[in-house]
Amino acid sequence: MTIIFRDTLFTQHDTGRHPENAARLAAIDAALTASGLLDRCTSGPVSVLAAKDLLHVHAADVAQKAQTVAAAGGGHLDADTVVSAASYDVALAAAGTVVAAVDAVMSGKHREALCLIRPPGHHATPSRSMGFCLFNNVALAAEQARRVHQAGRILIVDWDVHHGNGTQDVFYERADVVFYSIHRAPPFYPGTGAADEVGSGKGRGATINVPVEYGTGRQAYLQLFADGLERSLAVTKPDLIIISAGFDAHRLDPVGNLGLEAEDFGAMTKLVCDAAAHACQGRIVSCLEGGYHPQALGASVVEHLKVLTSQSMNI
Ligand SMILES: [Zn+2]
Incomplete structure (x- = not known):
């Protein structure tokens, strides 16, 4: 059965009037509840990372800066990365x-995990928090799979x-963790990913970037996604697939917008599930990143989870 992690704790990272806000999780919760999909999932508890474990990915001052600003009541870590008093603790929980989702999947207890956490993580580099992200959740997850579960390749x-x-920077010189990103072409934020x-x-060869020009059609995008995934699988036969699942390529998204519909995230999920079934007994850990239109985000997560849960039901 798919394990899902969601908790009101993640709403305590209070960013105020900001696109990455707590209402995102409320919108996802409402959509998932209405969908009936939660009946197909087990719920997992929140786990808090020990601060010292951030050092597997981040320099010591990344945690220190977040902790100091949060302890002072909140403030900015960079122009667009806001923290509140609770944010340091919530980021450790995210x-x-x-x-913990990696533990649940690598131990064989669950085949797929979906982590509906915030703050997001994929812009956080080894040396700094940025782009709404405090700590790099997926990079820490990949390190857990490598170090604790002896996964050979991620x-x-x-x-x-x-x-x-951020994720690219963590693994840029490593072959054991292959990073595949499809995204709006630079100079769109953060300006990298050519x-x-x-x-x-x-x-070399273990980072695969597929930049997509604004205005690219849905079918063309899905073909580019499939081609990039195929190229990634030619580089590695992973023991685990981790998804940085942002839903801000949806056509209604006020921040991103590459013209996708909610069902397109289902189509991409299916391709990743098929790859995981072939390579690693279906092991997938999916982790929420962006997605800033509440209804589009909710609908997209429903399509994503619908496909994830249907994989387990087919065993
Ligand atoms: Zn994003």
Whole structure:
């Protein structure tokens, strides 16, 4: 059965008037409740990452800065990354929950996990929080799979409309964690993710970037996504697939918008599920990143979870 992680704790990261706000989770919850899909899932508890475990991915001052600003009552970590008094603790819970999802899947207890957490993580680099992201949840999850579960190879699929620059930076020189990102082409935020960013050293070829121009049609986008996934699987046969699941490529999204409909996220999920079934007994950990139109976000997560849960029901 699919395990789903959602908790009101993640609404306590209070960003005020900001696109990445707590109402996002309320919109997802409402849509999931109405869908009936929660009956097909087990709920998992929140886990809190020990601050020292951030060091697997981040320099010490990344945590120190977030902790200091939160302890002072809140403020900005960069121009668009806001923290409130609770944000440091909530960010540790977000990362810890994604790490626990890896434990649930790698132990064989559950085949797929969906983590509806915030703050998001894929822009957080080894040396700084940025782009609404405090700590890099998926990078910490990949490290957990590698270190604790002895997974040989991980594939991270990032379909958030923004390039996952932070995740790319963490693994740029490594071959064991392959990073595949499809996103709106630079100079769109964060300005990275050109096709010629392919990794370096031992990691050369293990970073796959598919930049998509604004105005690309849905069918063309889905074909680009499928082609990029195929290229990624030619590089690695993963023991686990982690999805940086942003839903801001939806046509209604006020921040991103690549013209997708909610069902397109179902189609992409199916492709990733098929890849996971072939490579790694279906093991998938999906982690919420962006998505800023409440109704579109809710509808898109429903399509995503519908496909994830149908995989387990087919066993
Ligand atoms: Zn995004």
